[in-house]
């Protein structure tokens with residue numbers, strides 16, 4: 017045991033303190049791969065000194081107290097599937113692996129809520145809810161990997177967000193250990209008007225303002241019916257028009273996945289899923305189909321959309337099997353990255369047009385434009401190839417920064433689902449203006465020793 021382990025062993029069972037190199041290596045990275053860093057903003061990485069696996073809120077309190085005493089940083093680690101480097105180890109400190117705080121404490125069918133520990137994996141929670149006739153409303157690609165605490169901390173968005181909202185929108189109440197070791201518990205109610213909603217210190221907080229130990233979340237009755245639809249439009253613009261009208265007419269699909277991936281198909285492909293009440297979903301699906309057809313779409317067999325739905329978590333299972341891929345610096349000399357931005361819907365098509373010019377100027381290929389959940393949530397997949405441009409990784413990341421700045425200038429937000437981490441930290445000042453100073457003042461007041469995940473979110 018090294019001296020740090022010896023000190024830690026006084027407050028936590030030594031079997032749950034580790035300096036084993038493979039384990040520390042696993043906990044030092046999330047899903048931000050080497051190839052997605054902006055070469056000019058790549059932070060220095062630093063291996064964690066030690067990993068600790070708490071089992072209770074009280075143990076997390078002890079660890080936070082210890083970190084304050086020793087002036088050590090603490091990185092909360094959930095599923096490690098964050099894509100922006102929120103859980104990346106950039107200071108030698110402690111990593112708190114929350115995955116054993118994974119109990120489902122209470123399912124309240126009458127109140128349609130569940131109280132769970134923060135390290136519970138989304139899929140495990142969903143399966144437990146299924147046995148009681150409920151589902152978890154949050155359904156990202158990473159359902160088999162991501163944890164409740166990690167998903168809240170990135171305010172993540174999933175396939176069904178169209179009707180259930182982001183993970184943050186499903187939070188009723190939270191329990192969190194704050195930087196001074198105090199436990200904050202917010203009231204798990206549907207709505208309150210009794211001061212600030214302090215859940216929002218932690219929703220999207222990436223572990224910088226507190227460590228979430230428990231959450232009470234909304235749960236939803238298993239849908240009576242699920243209706244699938246697939247439509248092929250001649251162009252992105254044509255499909256966008258149909259989707260806008262769908263929302264104008266208050267049709268709200270649980271899943272909306274739209275994109276123009278030229279490598280897979282001509283035109284732009286839309287998958288829709290309506291779920292819930294038997295009769296209402298039939299009407300909604302029929303009206304949505306009529307609308308798409310009136311905009312010139314070709315209707316695809318519903319089995320296409322069903323297959324898409326069935327396969328939707330496969331990519332995350334692959335990620336879980338091969339976490340080392342995060343170290344990759346561009347496969348076959350090709351660098352790939354993407355943006356997920358929120359824009360006023362009136363600006364989406366103008367942004368997409370401008371993006372073509374920006375990417376061309378940087379020698380970057382725009383592989384796909386897409387929408388997820390609603391017309392305002394717009395994404396692009398981009399790639400740059402060694403040989404086609406002088407420094408492919410630099411060209412790609414410069415193009416991305418220019419695109420994100422443009423989104424900000426158009427009144428949008430640079431990211432709607434994956435958080436900031438280290439990757440987007442350099443753009444936080446433009447994103448928030450004076451708001452970033454407010455965040456820094458809150459951080460300084462609550463965490464004067466700057467122990468909670470320092471260096472993330474530009475804090």
Ligand SMILES: Cc1cc2nc3c(=O)[nH]c(=O)nc-3n(C[C@H](O)[C@H](O)[C@H](O)COP(=O)(O)OP(=O)(O)OC[C@H]3O[C@@H](n4cnc5c(N)ncnc54)[C@H](O)[C@@H]3O)c2cc1C
Nearest residue numbers: 094095096097098102156157163165166167172173223228
């Ligand atoms: C293949 C793939 C597909 C993905 N698909 C989606 C998708 O569809 N939608 C989507 O939104 N995201 C997606 N992501 C991103 C990722 O799954 C989410 O960001 C996820 O919500 C993070 O959860 P996690 O438990 O893995 O958190 P981690 O990566 O462990 O942590 C994320 C951040 O939260 C902090 N944190 C973790 N636990 C706590 C806690 N208890 N208290 C306080 N802070 C904490 C960490 O320090 C870090 O800053 C995908 C990622 C991959 C690799």
